[in-house]
Amino acid sequence: MSGLDDVMRAVVDEVDGALGCAVVDVASGDLLGVAHNVAYFNQDYLDAVAAAAVQMFRGRTVTHVEDLIAARRGVPSEHLIEEVQMTTRRTVHYMMILPNHPEAAVVLITDRRSSVGMGWASIRRSVLDVEPLLDAAGTTV
Numbered sequence: 001m002s003g004l005d006d007v008m009r010a011v012v013d014e015v016d017g018a019l020g021c022a023v024v025d026v027a028s029g030d031l032l033g034v035a036h037n038v039a040y041f042n043q044d045y046l047d048a049v050a051a052a053a054v055q056m057f058r059g060r061t062v063t064h065v066e067d068l069i070a071a072r073r074g075v076p077s078e079h080l081i082e083e084v085q086m087t088t089r090r091t092v093h094y095m096m097i098l099p100n101h102p103e104a105a106v107v108l109i110t111d112r113r114s115s116v117g118m119g120w121a122s123i124r125r126s127v128l129d130v131e132p133l134l135d136a137a138g139t140t141v
Helices: 002-014 043-058 060-073 116-136
Strands: 018-023 030-037 083-087 090-096 100-112
Touching: 002 018, 002 030, 002 083, 002 116, 018 043, 018 116, 030 116, 043 060, 043 083, 043 090, 043 100, 083 100, 100 116
Parallel strands: none
Antiparallel strands: 018 030, 018 100, 083 090, 090 100
């Protein structure tokens, strides 16, 4: 989906220190759209980042905790995690489930110099462009 790639490119270009941004299908781990500025972000690396996002939102341990919470509350189990922020020594990772496509997430990676507020604002704003593209493509995520 080149339209999604274009939206991801706009996010990368908008955020100072952005290294890459992607839309990930958190059910399958597929990359739906991606843009980056880093030479070593090859397909293996991108696939690994997508798999990590899947684990953060839909991994076996996360799902088990969600099931335990639901059982304790006496309600049906549901996915509860909507956003994740993770830092490493050199990067900040922002991950957000799309409100109207709960099987898709936007993932933004920036260096540590980037404004955390700008990172969140940019991926939240990108949802306005990403969701219509998913709708137009008939994507079930």
